[in-house]
Amino acid sequence: MRKFLMSTAAVGLTAMPALAEVSDNVVKIGILNDQSGVYADFGGKSSFEAAKMAVEDFGGKVLDAPIEVITADHQNKPDIASNIARQWYDTEQVDSIMELTSSSVGLAVQALSLEEKKITVNTGAATTELTGAQCSPYGFHWAYDTHALAVGTGGALVKEGGDSWYFLTADYAFGYSLEENTSNFVKSQGGTVVGSVRHPLATTDFSSFLLQAQASGAKVIGLANAGLDTQNAIKQASEFGITQGGQKLAALLFTISEVNGLGAEAAQGLNLTESFYWNRTPETAEFGKRFFERTGVMPNMVHAGTYSAVTAYLKAIEAAGTDETEAVAAKMHELPVQDVFAENGKVAANGRMISDVYLMEVKAPDQITEDWDYYNVLATIPGDEAYINPAESGCPLVK
Missing domain, CATH: 3.40.50.2300 (Response regulator)
Structure with a gap:
């Protein structure tokens, strides 16, 4: 026993x-x-x-x-x-x-x-x-993060001649960070920021904000927001004829989910940055x-x-x-x-996980060969270029 x-x-x-x-x-x-x-x-x-x-x-x-x-x-x-x-x-x-x-x-x-x-x-x-x-x-x-989005989408549009910007910014920490990072990157590339306006999260009426952006004469209107806010801003910008008047919209945080919600017809030609694409x-x-x-x-x-x-x-x-x-x-x-x-x-x-990010362009509807096949991958941005150097991040943990 x-x-x-x-x-x-x-x-x-x-x-x-x-x-x-x-x-x-x-x-x-x-x-x-x-x-x-x-x-x-x-x-x-x-x-x-x-x-x-x-x-x-x-x-x-x-x-x-x-x-x-x-x-x-x-x-x-x-x-x-x-x-x-x-x-x-x-x-x-x-x-x-x-x-x-x-x-x-x-x-x-x-x-x-x-x-x-x-x-x-x-x-x-x-x-x-x-x-x-x-x-x-x-x-x-x-x-x-907002720095990677700024380097990707902001960098692409400045290179195309979009060297003057006006921001529509979601009125909380994310919007401020995205506007700040994109502004800094645009200026570092020789561009200018002519102004900005902040809007409440989940607003349904962007008319006054869009009219201010239109009146600014900026070549690019940066949408420093996300989700339904970005979708609604893009839809209403079309109603005001903003892109038809020659100004470009920069969807600074836009994913394939929002492209699908907006529809390829409305989203076609948009440049955006994601770190993953299912069909890559x-x-x-x-x-x-x-x-x-x-x-x-x-x-x-x-x-x-x-x-x-x-x-x-x-x-x-x-x-x-x-x-x-x-x-x-x-x-x-x-x-x-x-x-x-x-x-x-x-x-x-x-604590930043560093990996490559991708500059995308939304395809025209006649280029889409299967459901959710929305993107052309224009460029791969190495992670070390997309993200802030940890030593310059302001994090006290980095020696």
């Missing part, structure tokens, strides 16, 4: 470490984003599906512990997002929160997570402040079709970026042998990011 008890105890001891290194014997990831407002198509419930898809492709477990994904709608309100995040951490044992559209939400939850010593991966927020002055040792930024390679096409089967839409850079972020987080847990925050954060900084989203991606000291 003594030998039997000793042998079973030994078996128990050898079986324990895998689960013992995972808090609460489960790895729980929260996808927190806008699921009912202007950014519902931009990320929304499709990002939740992307996260679940990543978990399934990983095998459903890490260190022999099951992986669970939960989600909630923050309604684009930082206070609501912070309350949900605190509840998730305090009562629901959530280990990491991801996606986090929009920028004000992303900053608020990253700050709370620093206090709670939890990992966040922003894939929906855009502001460079996440990896700048407000960076966190446990905060990571995937998929894109055989591997991205295979991923896109699998994603479409479960969501009914093709993935944009936020959806594919969420898939990549979840995968990277799980790989870091596996490599660290634990889900303890310090160890996992260290591995996320150390491991390369090589997946369907990023080829040879790397995580910098400020």
